[in-house]
Amino acid sequence: MSDQKSCSCQANLSNFAVVLCEPRYPENIGACARCCKNMGISRLIVIRPENPDWEKMSKLATHEAVDLLENMQTFDDLRTALAGFNYVVGTTARTGRQRRTTIRIKEVASDLAALSNNNQIAILFGSENWGLNNDAISLCHTVVTIPTSDFSSINLAQSVMVICYEIFTAMAANSVVASKLANTAELEGMYGHIKDFFAEIDFLNPENPDYWLLNTRRLFSRVRLTSLEVRVIRGFCRKALWKLKGASKK
Amino acid sequence: MSDQKSCSCQANLSNFAVVLCEPRYPENIGACARCCKNMGISRLIVIRPENPDWEKMSKLATHEAVDLLENMQTFDDLRTALAGFNYVVGTTARTGRQRRTTIRIKEVASDLAALSNNNQIAILFGSENWGLNNDAISLCHTVVTIPTSDFSSINLAQSVMVICYEIFTAMAANSVVASKLANTAELEGMYGHIKDFFAEIDFLNPENPDYWLLNTRRLFSRVRLTSLEVRVIRGFCRKALWKLKGASKK
Incomplete structure (x- = not known):
């Protein structure tokens, strides 16, 4: 019964970057680029990618997100990559001993959104096999996790999607207009x-x-x-x- | 540095099913199965899959989620597939004219979680190319969307992930019992x-x-x-x- 607005939101995520540490599969890098594009993040950084095959990456990125791959920065060293960032967020499915206390992304998304007004924020994702190593974790200001059922191994691009989605929606948290009811x-x-x-x-x-x-x-x-x-x-x-x-x- | 606890949550999503309508790519079906497994959903239904290639599906599902593919139900007709469900949720990125009013998944997730205590709930996802057609939309009690930046085309499995993630986290957070609806x-x-x-x-x-x-x-x-x-x-x-x-x- 209505004429409908698009559900695309305006939220400025220009101060966020997604950083993939030693990603193994080019398809995952491409899929991550697409997720970033969906959620308004335009900076993608990779550290020592195992096989950055352009064909495979760009197929999964789709034509719309291929600009993220074109502008993607590649580093050998994580510290160098993170030098200009004010706040670093690690992501992990693992919460065992020797690991930092983790917090669920839903609980910190709006805090990260607020922080980003004045700060460059990097979100680190580990390799498909091992996640983030302890050295990478030590560079993080906070470590977030995505709660799961018993099977906790989430595909890399899926993790990027959920984390970016939570931040995007927290950023966009704008007023919803309710329809006018009958009196x-x-x-x-x-x-x-x-x-x-x-x-x-x-x-x-x-x-x-x-x-x-x-x-x-x-x-x-x-x-x-x-x-x-x-x-x-x-x-x-x-x-x-x-x-x-x-x-x-x- | 080894013995790791999972951060897995207990939430009972046994009354939810993910229904893929005319999915084109077997890789997406497999990836959807993995997402369902991550988020504790054990029922996967496909309607007229274009190419349900077992090798391709099971590779993306990973060994852990292959049971969802083994138990996956396939139907030719959506109405038949939905007959036993009490509540049907459509998903769409499109909100043009002639389409239903959509609501953001974040706003209804806890409501769906509560409903599922007494009701079988189907979550419908359209094909990669066209989304849900109008006939499928007409069977839905509600239509939800994932807010995005300008580029609104989200990969099928990514959509399944975000929707199931929101419901899973809402389930884990509440325990309201809703009344039994007509099927x-x-x-x-x-x-x-x-x-x-x-x-x-x-x-x-x-x-x-x-x-x-x-x-x-x-x-x-x-x-x-x-x-x-x-x-x-x-x-x-x-x-x-x-x-x-x-x-x-x-």
């Missing part, structure tokens, strides 16, 4: 109309005439009708009543 | 009855007979009818039809 006068007019209709088809119990009306009210309360919808329902009742009364006169 | 078979029976009724009172536009029916579907989707309510509405239609036909014979 009480409109609703009561409609219920009056429905009552006439129910009476005409003998749908009211003489011993408890309000029973179905009350149920109808409860049902429509759950719908949160708009003014337009109330007019449509009244139009329907009018039509049905007209037909019933016309028919019975024959 | 798709009951609803479709009711819509058939309503159509007869509309036809009888000339409420269908001959040039676009589905117009009011589609609007009626949208309205009732928002109400989330119970089985009892569906029976009451059908009783009402029967009564009205009986009255109308009786009257017209006089």
Whole structure:
């Protein structure tokens, strides 16, 4: 019943970069580029990629995200890559001993969004096999995790997607406009109309005439009708009543 | 440095199923299976997959999620696949005209989590090229979207990941019990009855007979009818039809 806006959001993630540490598969690098593009992140950095095959990367990136690959920076050394960043976020599925305390991304996303107003933030992802090593973890200001069911090994690009999605939505956390609902006068007019209709088809119990009306009210309360919808329902009742009364006169 | 705990959460998503409508690429089916496994969803259903190549699917699923592929159900017809489900969630990136109002997954995840305590919930994903068609959308109680930056085309498995992740984390966070809803078979029976009724009172536009029916579907989707309510509405239609036909014979 409506004309719809696009659901694309404006959120400025220009101070974020995704950093892939020793990624093994070019397909994953390409898929990460696409995720970044979906979530408005334009900086992709790779550290010692095992096989940065252009064909394989760009196929998964799709045409739309190929600019991220073209502008992708490659470093041999993580410290050098991170030099200009003010805040470094590690990601891990592992939370065993010798590891840092981790926090769920959902709990820190809005904090990261706020931090990014004044700071360059790098989000580090480890290799498909081993995750981030302890040296990389030691460079992180915080380490975040994605909660999972028993099977905790999430594909690299999927991890990038969830982390970037949480930050993007926290950044975008903008006001949603609710639709304008029918007012009480409109609703009561409609219920009056429905009552006439129910009476005409003998749908009211003489011993408890309000029973179905009350149920109808409860049902429509759950719908949160708009003014337009109330007019449509009244139009329907009018039509049905007209037909019933016309028919019975024959 | 070894013995690692997983950060796995306990959340029961046994009443959720992921339904892929006409997926093109076996790699995406496999990747979706892995996402489901990460997020504790054990039912994967495919409708008319273009090329369900086992090797390609199972490689992306990884050994850990191959059981989802083994138990995957395949259907030719979406209505048949959905018959036993009480609540159907569509997913879309498209929000152009003629499309339903969409809501962001983050806003409904905890509601879906609560509903799933008493109801079987299907989450529908369209094909990589076209998304869900209008017929599939008409079967949905609600349509959710993942907000993005300007580039809104998210890879199929990435969409499955984000949607399931939001539901999983919401499940892990709440424990509200919702009421038992009517299933798709009951609803479709009711819509058939309503159509007869509309036809009888000339409420269908001959040039676009589905117009009011589609609007009626949208309205009732928002109400989330119970089985009892569906029976009451059908009783009402029967009564009205009986009255109308009786009257017209006089």
